[in-house]
Amino acid sequence: MGQETANQTWVNEFILLGLSSDWGTEVFLFVLILAMYVVTVVGNSLIILLIRLDSRLHTPMYFFLSGLSLVDLSYGNSIAPQMLVHFVSAQKLIPFHSCVLQLYVSLALGGSEFFLLGAMSYDRYVAVCHPLHYTVIMDRGLCLRLAASCLVAGFLNSLMETxxxxxxxxxxxxxxxxxxxxxAVLRLACVDISFNKVMVAISGFLVIMLPCSMTLFSYAHIVTAILRIRSTQGRHKAFGTCASHLTMVCMCFGASIFTYLGPRSASSTDQEKMVALFYAVGAPMLNPVIYSLRNKEVMAALRKLVEKFR
Known part of the structure; x- marks a missing residue:
């Protein structure tokens, strides 16, 4: 497992305890997670394909949605396949370098998703509050810079934390x-980890609260603008353009704030597992479901694609 020096173990592989030690429970979880993973892969791949193929979806909103789907697809692939293998394995081992890579990639993609949701809220703010200047403000260059900034911020934060x-x-x-x-890895340390916990807390606070603050700012202006619209139909249409994004924001930011910024309890380890499971397979699966079922343009593009192959 590793070399021991001065009562410290220099690890070359880890044992993961997983979600359960009961075989029946693990078989059930294998079937459940496999089904969710298949929906994640198919759903997010389909979203990316539809946006790529349908010229009506070549807008800033769908550009960011395709980026979100790509991040969710990658995030799921960084954790779910290993989980599935371990559910049916007697020994749940992961090499040291694989563990480092998994932590780095999952943290980077998770952080990038938060920043992307913040960028998407700004896009919705411009669409609702400045509709006449929307195409001028949200040009291709700004969209690319925002998306790149989200990825860079996520990967730099992950590098520091890793x-x-x-x-x-x-x-x-x-x-x-x-x-x-x-x-979970910090708990294995032989030394005091108070500094590390503070750094992780600061990192989590910035990754969560910066895009969350942008989202709150954007939606405060969006709600104000919607309330000024006189016609009921106009208000419903304006809110409809934000409903899917707002649903994802509430789920992702809500779970993170409750877990990482809320009070700690004796069951915090189990709580961490459940939230990590949500981000690994739950959120990536729900993203395409929410955006496809609530979006007429995406459904129209899907019908068009299906008719093409009939």
Whole structure:
């Protein structure tokens, strides 16, 4: 498992405890997670394909949606396949370098998703509050810069968090989690981790609260603008353009704020697992479902694609 030096274990592989030690429960979870993973892959791939093929969807809103689908697809692929293998494996092992890579990639994609949701809220703000200047403000160059900034911010934050996590000497190699997650790995350290916890808290606060603040600012102006619309039909149409995005924002930011910024409890480890599971397979699966079922343009593009192959 590793070399011991001065009562410290330099780990070369980890054991993941997973979600359950009961075989029947693990079989059930395997079937459930597999079904959710298939929906995630098919749904997000289909969203990306539809936006690519249908010229009516070549707008800033769908540009960011395709980016969100790509991030969700990648996020699911960084964790779900390993989970599925471990559900049916006697030994749940993951090599050290694979653990580092998984932590880095999942953190980077998770952070990028939050920033993308913030960028999407700005896009909705411009669409509702400045409709006549929408195409001028949200040009291709700005969209690309916003998307690139979201990815850079997510990956830089992840790099910092990954470095301060794995630079610590580890006394154990058993991770009480189904994946390599920051707090779960920090608990293996042989030294005091107070500084690391503070840095992780600051990092989480910035990654969550910066895009959340942008979202709140945008929707405060959006709601004000919608209330000024005199016709009921106009208000419904304006709100309809934001409904899907607002649903995703409430789910993602709500779960994160409750978990990482809320009060800690004795069951915090189980709570961390449940929220990590939601982000690994739940949110990536729900994204295409929410945006396809609530969006007439996406459904129209899907029908057009189906008719083409009949």
């Amino acid at each position: 470095i301060i996590t794995f630079r610590l000497p580890l006394c154990h190699n058993v991770i009480n989690h189904f994946a390599c997650e920051t707090l």
